[in-house]
Amino acid sequence: xxxxxxxxxxxxxxxxxxxxLIVVTIISLLAALTMGGYTYAMRSSKRRLTTGTFEAIKLAxxxxxxxxxxxxxxxxxxxxxxxxxxxxxxxTSGASCLYQALTGDGYDQIKGVTGDAGGGSGGSSDGKVExxxxxxxxxxxxxxxxIFTRRGTTFMLIDGFGHPxxxxxxxxxxxxxxxxxxPTTINTTYDLWSYSxxxxxxxxxxxxxxxxxxxxxxxxxxx
Numbered sequence: 001x002x003x004x005x006x007x008x009x010x011x012x013x014x015x016x017x018x019x020x021l022i023v024v025t026i027i028s029l030l031a032a033l034t035m036g037g038y039t040y041a042m043r044s045s046k047r048r049l050t051t052g053t054f055e056a057i058k059l060a061x062x063x064x065x066x067x068x069x070x071x072x073x074x075x076x077x078x079x080x081x082x083x084x085x086x087x088x089x090x091x092t093s094g095a096s097c098l099y100q101a102l103t104g105d106g107y108d109q110i111k112g113v114t115g116d117a118g119g120g121s122g123g124s125s126d127g128k129v130e131x132x133x134x135x136x137x138x139x140x141x142x143x144x145x146x147i148f149t150r151r152g153t154t155f156m157l158i159d160g161f162g163h164p165x166x167x168x169x170x171x172x173x174x175x176x177x178x179x180x181x182x183p184t185t186i187n188t189t190y191d192l193w194s195y196s197x198x199x200x201x202x203x204x205x206x207x208x209x210x211x212x213x214x215x216x217x218x219x220x221x222x223x
Contacts, residue, residue, distance in 0.1 A: 049160030060139040072101035094167030095156035104137035125155040159194040193221035
């Protein structure tokens with residue numbers, strides 16, 4: 001008789017299969033909601049950081065223009081690098097030009113700038129700003145570690161998603177020359193943008209958005 005009572009109590013306390021499935025479903029939903037909220041919060045945080053850096057770059061570019069009478073021009077083009085490796089391919093030529101032009105650290109990534117304008121071995125960046133010439137060319141008041149990175153021997157400005165900013169200087173025709181029939185930028189000064197969370201259109205240029213505006217829906221841009 002005692003054995004029968006124990007067996008009955010054991011069955012009464014046990015979960016049925018349906019109850020177990022309900023519990024598992026609820027836990028899964030809660031986990032999905034939590035992860036969704038976390039992902040959204042992280043993406044929003046990265047966009048805010050990108051927007052703040054973006055505005056700082058624009059102000060620093062105006063200081064550069066005031067100081068030197070022109071906006072910096074990348075010395076190279078189509079320097080394609082994967083960020084992170086194996087995920088997306090990005091052009092780093094504009095980001096490396098911006099880094100040097102706005103921090104004063106080196107000059108070999110800026111077209112037309114020679115050895116009297118910066119420091120570093122052969123004009124390359126070394127991650128430091130020192131010496132009279134480099135300090136003079138420093139356009140950023142502060143340079144937090146979160147807005148630049150290094151790939152190989154090249155330093156570059158990056159957005160909140162860890163990807164290089166994109167920068168193109170508008171082509172300015174020589175005195176008396178006709179404007180270019182096929183412009184490469186939307187603005188008459190420069191195009192600046194971040195692909196933000198977009199990891200699909202990372203090889204598209206600003207000018208591409210004139211024919212297909214949907215390309216840049218996720219971008220942070222100055223046009």
